[in-house]
Structure formats: structure tokens, C-alpha cells
Amino acid sequence: MTSGTLVPVFAALGDETRWSILAALGDGDASASALAERLPVTRQAIAKHLAVLQEVGLVEPLRVGREVQYRVVGGELSATAKRLDALSAVWDRRLAAIKEIAEGL
Amino acid sequence: MTSGTLVPVFAALGDETRWSILAALGDGDASASALAERLPVTRQAIAKHLAVLQEVGLVEPLRVGREVQYRVVGGELSATAKRLDALSAVWDRRLAAIKEIAEGL
DNA sequence: GAGTAATGCAACTCAATGGTTGCAGTAGTC
DNA sequence: GACTACTGCAACCATTGAGTTGCATTACTC
Numbered sequence: 310m311t312s313g314t315l316v317p318v319f320a321a322l323g324d325e326t327r328w329s330i331l332a333a334l335g336d337g338d339a340s341a342s343a344l345a346e347r348l349p350v351t352r353q354a355i356a357k358h359l360a361v362l363q364e365v366g367l368v369e370p371l372r373v374g375r376e377v378q379y380r381v382v383g384g385e386l387s388a389t390a391k392r393l394d395a396l397s398a399v400w401d402r403r404l405a406a407i408k409e410i411a412e413g414l
Numbered sequence: 415m416t417s418g419t420l421v422p423v424f425a426a427l428g429d430e431t432r433w434s435i436l437a438a439l440g441d442g443d444a445s446a447s448a449l450a451e452r453l454p455v456t457r458q459a460i461a462k463h464l465a466v467l468q469e470v471g472l473v474e475p476l477r478v479g480r481e482v483q484y485r486v487v488g489g490e491l492s493a494t495a496k497r498l499d500a501l502s503a504v505w506d507r508r509l510a511a512i513k514e515i516a517e518g519l
Numbered sequence: 520g521a522g523t524a525a526t527g528c529a530a531c532t533c534a535a536t537g538g539t540t541g542c543a544g545t546a547g548t549c
Numbered sequence: 550g551a552c553t554a555c556t557g558c559a560a561c562c563a564t565t566g567a568g569t570t571g572c573a574t575t576a577c578t579c
Contacts, residue, residue, distance in 0.1 A: 320425070324421070397494070
């Protein structure tokens with residue numbers, strides 16, 4: 310009920326730079342170096358972000374020759390949305406029940 | 415496209431303690447002091463968490479006599495789910511388009 | 520094989536944040 | 550009016566995390 314593995318995904322999504330990276334990857338797969346040319350941060354910073362994104366399954370690495378390209382795992386985002394939706398449904402029911410009680414039965 | 419006000423909400427949801435607080439509030443409205451009796455952290459720590467939850471609209475304060483009870487704003491959770499769902503739909507389309515191109519026209 | 524261009528790893532800085540304790544203020548209760 | 554219990558504020562500590570620079574390593578290219 311406490312959402313299990315959801316929290317780390319939210320934590321990963323709670324950072325603007327990470328969204329910039331996802332947005333950039335949305336234009337097509339890219340390596341950390343390539344991303345560094347498009348974003349105002351270092352390659353290493355991007356590498357770290359990619360690591361946390363990969364950790365929660367939002368992105369996956371793909372070795373191409375001497376570089377490592379990253380690709381957005383679309384399914385993970387949808388899955389997160391669905392799980393959050395399910396959670397919010399539970400919440401709504403719960404809150405409705407409370408309200409009913411509070412409004413004096 | 416970068417989701418605007420969504421990121422802070424995710425950041426707020428990316429913390430286990432905050433979920434504990436939300437879960438506890440799910441059993442009914444409660445004050446920071448009341449929550450402190452049920453959770454393994456200080457009242458002040460809870461107060462801070464409540465502040466960030468309130469900041470992103472997940473919770474709202476309600477003065478009752480000399481105490482301030484907090485209530486989960488159910489709608490905000492659902493709204494976040496919906497916005498994330500919409501976002502992931504955009505992503506899926508985008509990724510599908512890329513895949514199509516990548517697979518050689 | 521030499522050169523080049525990518526990744527990987529490590530150490531470091533700095534700011535944010537989760538947490539604490541302590542105290543002041545405020546508002547019910549007797 | 551005195552007591553009590555709750556909130557609010559401030560200072561402080563420790564940890565995490567975003568970001569940097571520097572260097573080693575690996576793997577294509579010529």
C-alpha cells in the first residue's frame with residue numbers, strides 16, 4: 310500500500326535536469342557525451358543522472374561501438390502513471406469514506 | 415512540455431516519510447503533534463514535511479481550536495496521475511515515431 | 520601501432536534537506 | 550488569571566545529492 314518501488318521513481322522524476330535529459334532523449338537515443346553538448350551541464354553530471362534514471366528503469370543503456378547510447382523506456386513512464394492512478398483511486402475511496410463518517414453518518 | 419508544476423510534486427512524493435504521513439492522514443485528519451505520536455520522527459520534522467506537502471497542494475491545513483489539522487487533498491493526487499498519464503502518452507507516441515524511423519522508414 | 524574520442528572512476532565542493540533540540544508564543548481549560 | 554498543550558521559529562548537525570575537475574581506461578580509426 311505504501312507503493313513499494315514507486316517512491317524511487319518519483320524521486321528520480323523530481324528533478325528538472327533529469328526531465329531535460331528525458332526530453333532530449335525524446336528526440337532520439339543519445340550518449341552522455343552527446344547530451345552534454347545540448348545541455349548546460351557536464352558529461353559526468355549527465356552520466357550520474359542517467360545512472361539514477363537507469364536504476365529506476367526509466368532509461369536503458371545500449372552499447373553502440375565505443376559509445377553507450379541511452380533510450381527512454383516508454384513503458385515505465387506509463388506504468389508509473391497507472392500505478393499512481395490506482396493509488397489515487399484508493400485514496401479517493403478512502404477519503405470519501407472518511408468524509409461520509411465525518412458528515413455525521 | 416517540461417511538465418511545468420509537476421516536478422515539485424514528484425519531488426514531494428519521492429520521500430518515504432512523506433508517504434507515511436500521507437498514509438497516516440488517510441486514516442483521518444490529524445495534527446502534526448498527533449502524527450508525531452504515530453510516526454518515528456519528531457513533531458518538527460513532520461511539520462516540515464507537511465509544509466512541503468502543502469506547498470505542492472497535496473495536503474491542506476485546517477485550524478480546529480488550538481490545533482491545526484491536516485487533510486489529504488485527494489484531487490491533487492488524481493490530477494498528478496492524469497497529468498503523468500498524458501505525458502507518458504506523448505512519450506509513447508514520440509518513441510513510436512522514432513522507432514518507425516529507426517527501423518528504416 | 521599511434522592517435523583520438525569515447526566511457527569510467529575518484530575526489531572534491533557546495534547547497535539542499537531530513538532530522539534534531541530548545542525556546543517563545545498562543546489559545547483553550549479549570 | 551493560572552495552567553496546560555499545542556503551534557511556530559531558529560539554530561544546529563549530518564547526510565545526501567547535484568555539480569565540478571582530473572585522470573585512467575577502453576575501443577574505434579588510420
